[in-house]
Amino acid sequence: MRTVLHQLGRFKRDTFLCIGLCTLEVIMEILLPFITSLIIDKGLEQANLPVVYRYGILMVAMALLSLAFGAAAGKFAASASSGLAANLREAIYNNIQTFSFSNIDKFSVPGLVTRMTTDITNVQNAFMMVIRIAVRSPLMLIFSYIMCLIISPKLSLTFLIAVVFLIVVLGAIMVVTMKIFNEVFRRYDDLNASVQENISAIRVVKAFVREDHENDKFAKASSNLYRLFVKAEGLLAFNNPAMMTAVYFCIIMVSWLGAQIIVAGDMSTGELTSLFSYVMSLLMSLMMLSMVVVMISMSMASIRRISEVLNERPDLQEPAEPVYEVSDGAIDFDHVTFSYKHGSGKNALTDIDLHIKSGETIGVIGGTGAGKSSLVNLICRLYDVDTGTVKVGGRDVREYDMEVLRNQVAVVLQKNTLFTGTILENLRWGNSDATDDECVAACQAACADEFIDRFPDGYHTRIERGGANVSGGQKQRLCIARALLKKPKVLILDDSTSAVDTATDAKIRAAFAQKIPGTTKIIIAQRISSVESADRILVLDNGRVDAFDTHENLLKTNAIYQEIYESQVKGGGDFDQSA
CATH class of the missing domain: 1.20.1560.10 (ABC transporter type 1, transmembrane domain)
Structure with a gap:
């Protein structure tokens, strides 16, 4: 009362x-x-x-x-x-x-x-x-x-x-x-x-x-x-x-x-x-x-x-003396264990030890429930770890001001959300001060310009609630463009190109390599074609690191990766590729 x-x-x-x-x-x-x-x-x-x-x-x-x-x-x-x-x-x-x-x-x-x-x-x-x-x-x-x-x-x-x-x-x-x-x-x-x-x-x-x-x-x-x-x-x-x-x-x-x-x-x-x-x-x-x-x-x-x-008080608290600058996109997981209910004993991630250099492109692959989304949720501190530390730019994520950290770690989810308003208004969620030219450039990098230009009102086309008047692939590309406008030091794509064809997926990855070379890119995907060109690929299995190496080496040494590759490539390829 x-x-x-x-x-x-x-x-x-x-x-x-x-x-x-x-x-x-x-x-x-x-x-x-x-x-x-x-x-x-x-x-x-x-x-x-x-x-x-x-x-x-x-x-x-x-x-x-x-x-x-x-x-x-x-x-x-x-x-x-x-x-x-x-x-x-x-x-x-x-x-x-x-x-x-x-x-x-x-x-x-x-x-x-x-x-x-x-x-x-x-x-x-x-x-x-x-x-x-x-x-x-x-x-x-x-x-x-x-x-x-x-x-x-x-x-x-x-x-x-x-x-x-x-x-x-x-x-x-x-x-x-x-x-x-x-x-x-x-x-x-x-x-x-x-x-x-x-x-x-x-x-x-x-x-x-x-x-x-x-x-x-x-x-x-x-x-x-x-x-x-x-x-x-x-x-x-x-x-x-x-x-x-x-x-x-x-x-x-x-x-x-x-x-x-x-x-x-x-x-x-x-x-x-x-x-x-x-x-x-x-x-x-x-x-x-x-x-x-x-x-x-x-x-x-x-x-x-x-x-x-x-x-109800938020579980995540701001540090007493927060850090307000993320130096670069380097990411380190030091023996991290994480569960959604602390102390339950049901770990989503167990003893994760990874070290990613700034500017690297990392692919993440694994079965359903392997812990892929849980892993990236820790990078932008949507949850806190049970044990170990997650570092971005050489600092523990718990030391950063959360707003600063999340502005520098952009996440594009598989289930994307658009809000009622024009395309430009949705894009400017990434950067409210972005100019029209910056919005266009971001859409070009995300291969969204090709369908926006076909709309009668172009970038002023009104998006209905939840993005009901655009397709799943169009919605994903708009969300990627929105994330790019933040100009982040780390960009995480959590299976966010699953609704686009492999040709467009390849164009998006090529644009990333050209336009944001200094940004660390983490690409979670179910398709081998989406991650095979990455610098290194992380294979997760039941919340643990099964392997972390290049595409070529994984094909030689990792059974899980070999099985996925065989089923997708030799089994008939992706949905829009010939066998």
Whole structure:
């Protein structure tokens, strides 16, 4: 709770103004029944019209003041709750940006989306109720009971029976429903996951005619949510009968005992009338408090989920005295061992000892799960090693400012992402200050210019969300061009030419040799043709270095490389090469 409320920021002023105005509103409302009793006892029963007029004008003035205070309180409550929601979304989003990959692995994407939408909306609604109703209702309850005690202490004691009854019933309901609502928001994640997965992979769903399966999966998640909500709301429905039981009990008690007291002369008619008003205010305050408790019980689950993200601290920390310059592209792995879950014993890489000179072109090859992507993730410090050190430019990567390191180590992934905007805007993710000529040169090196020139709008062609209007190969080449604009000292291609033909792949590698000779290039590939011209080739097997040598030597000495070569070249070649 403290973590969430800390995000109020500048909206604390609106919160306190709302609370103050609610207090004034309650005071005005509490005094109205008292004025009514004076009008009845001193005005109407004694036929004194001047008293009626005087107290009537006072009632109108107090009612108008109560209305004004209530309207102003509502305005400030809306401002404070909306501001809290906006600050929470911004704080969560900003914190996510600092996460390392290992932090992101702890939270599912649908879970993060639910936290930033449904959970924050619940907190927003609960906060508005808390600073309005949760302030107004206790004050109304306390002041109403004080006025009841002033009017008739004897009758006021009977009201405690109704209050205790309501507290016991509503408390029991709240305890059970809070547990249900905790489960509800976990089910929201399942629902969002089903929707997101289906929409993002809609082409695959349709290609395999799995619409019915996906519909059934979504219906199951939706029905689970439905059943939990019905169960929770069914329990909350007992609020109303419990409330009406207490109300009718109080009305009967006031009518029966009040009539006897009036006959005995210990209470006036006006006092009995005001007592009815105060009893109803007291019970309605309890009812409103029960609604607040319901909203809070729903929001507590959301608050815990939001706090989990806000309290999550990135595993990768900036060094106390960071290095701000990468001298060259030399890369050294000194007996590195790495696992995605530290201490689990399931190593992705084991005892990696490599030394790569600046400007070298290194090919990396190996089977699925061999540790190729894990290896390059350590170079740009997307993860930290368990043991050993990874050095770039002769310095441990943990000594660098992370932004500086990642600007000098460009990574092009197999699964590339383009953002909504023009081609030029996407290219300038690599360098926001890049000129048009620099963008064109980068595209020429990545062999992207040949298809960009065919677009009617050229470099101003708009890319749809996720690059939906370009092919996989075109997307890869644009991402390579984007990485080249960073002018990095290390360029990593993580199977990022898998969707282009071998002729274009060869052109890209030739352009690299000509235009960025001083950049260290690491090319992860499944095709021998993509790495055979590299200075040296690293063969990985089950997270270990199996061999590290030239293409010619590996063909003579390494069984894994020989097997891959035989299957690809003698087995028929790449998909666009003749056997």
